[in-house]
Amino acid sequence: MAAALPFRPRRLSRLTNRIMHLALWGLALIFVLVLALFIGSILKQGWSVLNFGFLSRMPETLDAGGGIKPEIFNSLYLVALSLAIALPIGLGAGIYMAEYAGQGRALRFLRLCIETLAATPSIVLALFGMIVFVQMMGWSFSIRSGAVTLALLNIPVITRVTEMSLMAVPRELKEASYGLGATKLQTILKVALPHAATGILTGLVLTAGRAFGESAILVFTAGTNTSQTFPDFRLTVPGETLSVHLWYVTSDGTLPDAREIAAGTAAVMIVVLLALNLSVRVLDRFIRRKTR
C-alpha cells in the first residue's frame, strides 16, 4: 500500500498542460509577428516613394509623379474640424452621464444609444451624412459635410472617455468642493474636469487617430478630389484625405503609378499613427506619474 496518495496530475494532463502553454505563447508571438510583418512591409513598400517631393507636390489625375501635399493638409484639417465639432457635444453628454443622470432608466437608455452610435458601421454614418448634409442641406461633397459626418464617429468615443474619466475622479474631491459651498457647475468645471483632463486628452488623441484613418465616411461626404489651391481653408471645397486618396488611387486605376502612390500614402499614414500612438503612451505615463 502506498504511504501517500499520488498528488500529481496524470502524465497526460501534464503533457497537455505543457503543450497548451507553448501553444498559447506561440499564438501570442504570432500576433507580434503579424504586426511586425504588417508595419515592416508597408514601410518597406512605401520607403522608395517617400521623399520630400512626394510630400510637397500636388496630386496628378492622369500622369505619374503626383504628390500628396493637399491630402496631408485635408487630413489634418478635417480631423481638427471634426474634433472641434464633436468635443463640446461629447464632453457635454459625458458630463451629463457621469454627473447628472443618476443610475436610473434614463442613464441606461442613454448608454444604449451611445453604444449603438459607437457600433454603427462607418458606412452607415456615411449614408446618413450623404442624405442629410450632402443632399438635403445642399453642401455637396465638401469639407463641411465631411467634418460634420466625421464628428458623428467621434462623439460616442469622446462621450465614453469623458464619462469614464469623470467617474474616476475621487468622491472626496467633489464632496470637499461641495462642502466649501461650490455649486454643482463650479464643482464640475473647477474640480472634476481638471482632474479628468489628462484622461480625456488621451481619449482625444485616440479619437484623432481613428478620424485620421477613416475613409468610408469621407468618400461619400468629403469627396475624392481636392481644391487646386493650397492651403485652402474654405469649407465648401471637396477635401480628399490621405486615407481616401489611398483607396481612390487603387480602386480608380487611371494613374500609371497608383501602386507607388498608394504604398507611399500608406507609409505616411503608418508613420503618423505610430507617432500618435507614442504620444498616447507618453501621456499615459505622465498621468500615472501624476496620480501616484
Next chain:
Amino acid sequence: MPEAPDILLDTPACAPGNMPQDLLLEAPGGTPDLRHSRAQRLADRWAHLVFLACGLLVVALIGGILYFLAARGVGAFLPLAGNTDKVLTLREVFLSADWDPNAGRFGILPFIAGSLSVTGLALLIAAPTGILTGVFIAKLAPAWMKTLMRQVMDLLVGIPSVVYGIFGLMVVLPWVSGKWLSDSPAAGFAVSAAILSVMIVPTIVSLATDAFESLPLSLDEGSQALGSTRWQAIWHVLIPAARPRLLTATVLGLGRAIGEAMAIQMVIGNNPQWIALMRQSTDQTPMLRFLFTPAATLTTELVQELPNTAAGSTWNNVLFAMGLLLYLMTMLIILATRRLGQRRNA
C-alpha cells in the same frame, strides 16, 4: 475668478474652528445666508439643461439615422414622394439572388450571404484565437509580455482599414495566389476573412482579457487546490466561468466585422454574381471555390455602386435599404450584448 470657494481655500482663516464664526459675523440678521447667488443658481440650472441637451442630441442622432435611412430604403418598396422609379416587393429584393440592376432585378441575397460568410469565417478565426490570447494575457504571460501584447493590440486596432486593405492587395493576395493557387487570382472570402479577423481580434482580446482578469481568484486557487494543472483550470473552470462575457466579446467582434467596408472592398473582388460564378466553375473542390471566388458583401456593394447611382432611382433606394439592413443588424447586435450582460448580472 475670485469666487468664494477659491478664496476660502487660500486663506488660513478657513480652519475648521474659525469658519462658522466668520460666516456668522458677516450675516447681520443672526442667520447666515448660505445660499448661492442668483447668477450662480441660474448658471447651474442652465448648465444642467445644456448637458442634458448634448445627451439628447445623441439619442436624436440614433433616431435620425434610422429615419433618414428608412425614408430612402423603404422608398424601394413603397410609392413614396421621393421615389421616381418603379416599386419592388420585399420578396424580390430579400429572397432573390438575382442582382442585375440594369435589367431591373434587385435581389440582394448574394450580398447578405456574402456578409454573413465573410463575417462568419473571420469570427471562426478571431474568436478562438482572441479568447485564448485573452487567457494568455490575463493568466499566463509575465508582466513584460502583458505590456507588449497590450501595445500590439492597441496598434492593430489603430491601423486604418484602408491600410489593411492595401496590405491585403499588395502583400497577401499576390503571396496567396503565387504560393497556393498557381497564380490564379486569390480575391475572395478567404483573404478577406483573414484580414478581417486581424482587424477584429483586438476587440475580442481586450474584452476577453478583462473577462478573465475580473474572475475571482478563488476559482483559480480552488481548482489548483484540487490538483488540476494550469491548463485544466483554464479549460474546465475559467473559460466556462467567463463564458457570458466571452460571448459578449465575440458578438461585439461580429458587430465590428459586419460593418467593415473599405478593407474588404479592396480584396474581395467585388462580384455581385458570385453565387452563379461559384456554381458554374467546376475546376476545384467546392470548398476552394467558395473561398477563392471573387464575391461581394453588403458593405462592399455600397462602396462600389452608391457613387454611380442617381438619388431617387430604384437602384439607389435598394442600396439605401441595404444600409438600413446593416444599421438594424448593428442595433440587434447591441441589444444582444445587453441581454448577455443582464444575464451575467443576474
